[in-house]
Amino acid sequence: MGLMSLFGRSFRHGVHPPENKDVTAGVPIRRLPFPPRLIVHLDQFIGAPARPIVKKGQEVVRGEPIAEPGGFVSVPLHAPATGVVRDIKLMPTARGPRTPAIIIDVYEASPQEVLYANPPNDFDSLTREELIEAIQRAGLTGLGGAAFPTHVKYADPPKGDFPPVDTLVVNGAECEPWLTADHRVMVERPRDVIAGVRIALRASGAGRAVIGIEDNKRDAARALEEHIGEDDPISVRTLPVKYPQGAEKMLIHALLGRKVAPGRLPRSVGVIVSNVGTLAQMGRLLPRGEGLIERVVTVAGPGVKRPGNYIVPIGTPARFVLEEAGLAAEHAEIIFGGPMMGMDVPELDIPVTMGVSGILVREPEDGRASRIWPCIKCARCVEACPMFLNPSMLGLLAARREFGKMRDDYNLDACFECGCCAYVCPSNIPLVQYFRLAKAVNRERAG
Amino acid sequence: MIRKPQIELRPSPHIHAPVDVVSIMRNVVFALLPVFGWHVWMFGLAAVATLAAVLAGSLGVERLVCRLRGENSTLGDYSALITAILLAMTIPPSMPLWMSFVAGAVAIGLGKAFFGGLGYNVFNPALVGRAFVQAAFPAAVNTWPPAFFEGRFSGLIPSNLTPPLMHPPSIADWSMKVVDAYSGATPLAMQKFQHQQTPVWDLFFGGVTSYATGAPAALIIVCGLYLAARRMLDWRIPLSVMAGAAGLAAILWLHDPAHYPDPLFVLASGGLMLGAWFMATDMVGSPVTSLGAVVYGLLIGVVTVVIRAFGGMAEGVMYAILLGNAATPLIEHFTQPRPFGAGRRRGKGGGA
Known part of the structure; x- marks a missing residue:
């Protein structure tokens, strides 16, 4: 343990599954058309479900808040497209149970501009507390997959003895095979990422930020380095490729040599971890006073005809995404997330939520895994x-x-x-x- | 609208490394083939016939047990084949074939099926079979024919064809005919009881002498390294067996070089190499923790030398490994990994 952490090269143990990232890593992010209907689940993040503030039949404008936080550990939801609220009712989720969701019929003829925004007067002079409130207002959650409300990580913990936060760890590891959404975001939107890191540094009170990227994404590391200013306390570190490097405890150990004890939070070692995708949204949305309405999703796998990274409005049914990307398989396993930790979805009408980093379609295996x-x-x-x-x-x-x-x-x-x-x-x-x-x-x- | 595909649901992870039980076992067989090939070169058709008899006993029982339990045949997982090859190399090829058959049947029946089959056996099945014949047929088991004898590829050893349940005739007269001078004692026995040492060089690299009882140490190491390189063998186990054996042997040898063999002889002679690389490393009977594997290996090495030096027998590897197998749950109990970030205090161990 000693030597590894001294050199900070990586964490110990882990596996090296085939990466399969080449198919989508070089393809620019594309925007999907708007689906005819969106299903926005009120409980699509960890914490108290959001409370709807719109009624059946009400028209909503893209970007307008449609649900308010259900508590401190909760976020508001924003309309991902302009349309009309068709219903608020129980809809199936990837996890299994049917939970309440706001269903929006999207106006086909709408230009779909974000008409709703509430930019702060003087963003650069906001206090830490005001920034954390702004993060919550933007509806940001961990886009790496956990969908934990971002502002809660940055707020001072209500109880417990924690050391001061000295380091912001930015998770650009994207260690799951197939997924390249964070990779493309770093390559194409480095300005947003670095802007987000600067805001997160202010919100965390940390003195420095370390961006951890696996060394199969050197172009992403270069792109980010170009946008780091002279006096930014931000550094980019490449790490040897190994799964699960993106797990926060593993990443903190790989980058800083610190170990978070079982059951403890990164804060216990003076660290806050945020995903690059989340910070890219933070850097883009907060100065404009907008809310989270879409995310980048990797659509890939042998069963997809046009694999790539797509900007998908939150609430878009998997069926629509796969129609656009081309579903080649008759008999398929459809995974939300990566192949190591992702979840199979039982039906195609289940929508993309904030935490869905990928949609993978695999054809049934040759049965090699059938014998135990x-x-x-x-x-x-x-x-x-x-x-x-x-x-x-x-x-x-x-x-x-x-x-x-x-x-x-x-x-x-x-x-x-x-x-x-x-x-x-x-x-x-x-x-x-x-x-x-x-x-x-x-x-x-x-x- | 796309046609609704038929959807499969599986738990994560959705991908799997290409190695499965069958491929591991198949590679162990590959690694054993050169070692067994040398065995055949030394003892000729008698070695082949012995393997055939052991195989008949072990595979027959494996198949029978599967049928009795109403399960699919497990012959395809190669594990019974490995047991048979190992067992066939640890019993003298001059054994009556019916005894070899019994050894194979007992190895699988008592050593493996009795405990619940693959994965559940406490002891290395090959060594259970070997221990059984050691107790049941001591005379036949302790008499090795001379290696590289004349006519080994044209016929069996006379004692091979002893009718079932009958004791074999002495092969002393036959031995005198096929080689010039032969005592029937193994290099280990000669060292221990007659203080006559076989050159270590021959034991390591397979010099052509009548006294060889097994494949040369170097060949076994090479075959073992193949498995270790494919991560199908825990290198810590053979290394610590050798370290434990050589360490204690060195102490004894330095204390009284006239009486005790030197550490190199200890490593190269008898079944130590085969045991260290291919029997002690049986995954099922050895600890899963890396520290545990080292403790287990050292224990086997030390016990081997203790038995060889102080016991009534010349060889001790078999009992040392069986003892190591028995100690495995306890070793695991005390060497559980400490969870990531859990500090110095060792977490509560589990039940053995």
Whole structure:
């Protein structure tokens, strides 16, 4: 551990899945047409669901707030297109349950200009608190996939003894195979990214920012470096490619050599982590006083005819995106997110939410993963686990339903389901699935 | 509107590394082939016949158990084949074939199926079979025929064809006919009981002597390194077995060089190399933690030398590895990895 952290080269363990980024990494971001209908879920981020402030039949203008935060750990939602609120009702989500969503029928003839904005009078003189409020007003959440309300990270924690934040870590690792959305954003919108980093530095109170980028994206690193000013306390660091480098604990360790203890936040080591995509939006939206209405999504995989990165309005159904990008498969697995941690969606009418970084379409495998052998204790999972758990033992305990023991004696709760263990398992044991089940049962028993 | 595709749902991760159980086992077989090839070169048709008898016993029991449990055949995972090859190399090729058959059947039946099959066996199945024949047929197991004997590719050793349940005839007379001078003792036994040392060079690189009982150490290391390079073998285990054995051997040798063999002889003789690289490394019976693998290897190395130096037998690798297998759950219990960022205090270990 010592030498690695001294050189700060990378974290230990992890895996090297085939990257498959070439298909989309060189293609400029394109804008999708507006879909005829948008489905904007009120609970598409972590925290209290937003509360709708529009009524059925009401006309909305692109960029106008349509829902207010449901609490501090919550964000407002903005109309992703000009149209009319058709209904507010339960709609299916990628996670499974049907949850309330605002359905907007988009006006076909509308020029779709952002007509609603509320720019602050003097953006550069806003205090830290005012900036954090502005971040919340913009409806920003972690666009890397977690969709955790961004302003909550920057606000002072209500309780607990934390050291002062000294470093802002900007996550440009994008370690998931196939995904290139952050890569393209860094290459094409470096000005927005750096503007966002400057705002985040102000909001965090940190003295410096370190942007971590895997070295398969050197063009992105160069693009950002060109926009960093002489007196900006911002540096770009390239890291060797390894999954899950974009996990915040791994990234902090790779960049700074600091280790965040299990169950603790990056703040416990004086760090705040934000994704580059989030900061690009911050840099663009905050000075203009606009809200988050769209995001860049990588659409790729063997089942897609025109893979690329697309600007997709929040709430666009997967079906519409795939119609535009061309769905080649008759029989497909459709993944929201990356192939390591992404979630399969059960139907195409499920919309793109803030946290969806990619839509991958894969054709069914040749059945190689269909056979599950018993654990042969090969230790590949133990050597892959970036959290230094013992997935082999956890898997055996899960099979025996000893879920409490998994948590109490084998640190199950430190697992963030990166999938390294199941990726390397030569017995094809669905370890991550076992661990999710065990955590769910433990939660149920505790609650 | 696109036609609704038929949608598959799977849990993440949605991609998988190309290595599976079968490919690991297949590579172990590949790695063992040169070692077994040398064995055949030394002992000829008798070695092939011994493997055939062991295979018949082990694969037969594996298939029978699958049928009794109403499961698909597990012969395709190669693990029973590995057990058979290892076992066939650790018993003398002069064994009556019926005994070899029993060894194979016991290895899989008692060593593996009894515990629940692949992944559940506590002990290395090949060594369970070997230990069984050690107890059941001590005379036959402790008599090695001379290696590189005349006519080894044209016929079997007379004792091979002993009828089932009968004791084999002595091969002493036969041995006198096929080689000039041969005592029937292995290099280890000669060192231990007669203080006659076989040149280490021959043991390492396979000098053509009648006293060889196994493939040369160098060949075994090369084959083991192939697996280690493909990450299908934990290099920590053979290295720590060798370190443990050489370390204790060095202490004894420095203490009394006339009585105890030098560390190089200890490493190169008997079954130590084969055991260290191909038996102690059996994934199922060895610890999954890297620190545990080192402790386990050192334990096996030290116990091997203790048995060789102080025990009644010349060889100790087999019992050392079986003991290591038995100690594995305990070793794992005390060497659980500490979660990332969890500080100095060792997390609570789990149940063994």
